[in-house]
Amino acid sequence: MGIKNRVALITGSASGIGKQTARRMAENGAKVVINDIVPEKVEETVAEFAAAGLTVMGQVADIANKASVDAMVQAVVDNFGSLDILVNNAGMERAGALRKLSEADWDITVNINLKGAFLCSQAAHNHMVPNTHGRIINIASRAWLGGPGQAPYSSAKAGVVGLTRVLALELGTKGVTANCIAPGLIYTPMWDELPEKNQKFLLSKQPTGRLGETDDIAHTIMFLADDESGFINGQVIYVCGGRSLFSG
């Protein structure tokens, strides 16, 4: 029932949406793996959650690197005995007009957002399929629908949607479901760094007139990760205050 005693690996979980999800999942009885590429942030997050009495372990790994991912997943299984829930959350964006984007901008964006989700799913499914149980939850973005200046990010996130459908069809028969969340604007500390003009513009395009919260995503992730959500597979759920009803 629920996610109690399930082992959950959340990539990029030393910050933002991933960190709040890790907190909520651990509070609800899951054993949670904090992953990030920045060692100090992993250390800090693990210390903070452990001090609150939550069951967590840390894994520094670069999700865009196969050896690093394989070692992380092995360490999780060695420590907790299984891997039941994978949340492919780590991501970043390099934005800019086509003429300004470099090859490196494309490569890093696609490698982290898309290749990373592929590598983690591949490594994780090896442990989920033998247990005939698993939940893979990919964090895409409403932006996969396309927006000016977002060539690498929209493309990578569109890839994540396609990957979700493939995983759902390939693994669904084996007790492993795959679903995708497409967040819209979610408040994280990065928001405060935006110029007021940009904040106003972004909010003007929000049907709800406000930002979402990291908890909005955390709750949706927990719904999909639940033992009882086995009939939900291959879906994209937009948590964006209705912003997905139009693109651009």
Add this chain to the structure above:
Amino acid sequence: MEVVKDRVAIVSGACDAVGAAISTRLAQKGATVIVSDSDPAKVDALLEEIQAADGKALGMTVDAADPAQVKAFVAKTIADLGKVDILVNNVDTQNGTPIQEVSDALWQAGLGANLNAVFYFCRELVPHMRANQYGRIITIGNLEYMGLPGKSNYAAVKSAIFGLTRALALESARDDVTVNCVAKGDIASADMSPEAIEKQAKGIPVKRLGTPEDVARTVGFFASDTSKYITGQTFFVCGGKSAYFSMSI
């Protein structure tokens, strides 16, 4: 887990298997549920079941395809309970039929039950919820709206839910009123033979049929206080079968 405690919920067409599961679930989680259906005996039976499990529920016999009855029912509910927070439009008559066999009467009946009923309830409750600055509306759709041969009449009315959901979501977005559609896939029903279930399960990526509870807990999710940032969506509970269809848009 959904947060619906002390919310007032109307479930229309509450007495089929899916409607009963939704009503039971919302009551279990602490909502006061008003179950409405056209058959008084079934309404009474469901009420008894929910109350026996210590759920708070009231019942009302309503022909959801009659706008005057819907109006009176909603007005009475608001007068008695002070508010309605959650509306689940579950009225759903399956009548997919090859087009040459769709009589005028069958077409009108499908429109009345599957679409007009949703419209009548929304027309009464959207303004109320917006004024209250809180509301969760969930309409039960069906994967078959994507279009299956021999079911054009059903696909047509269920498709209308898609646009209705989006338009109402945008109309209400600033008032903490969310409007979503939960489209169910193949749900096992009590009258199916084990062979029929097995055969149908082969066409679903997770190789099993859904249960009314699968739909009910998804409705619970959308009905929750915590789902405030999700609106205008059509979400399939179908074991992945929707991946076999293409929207081509």
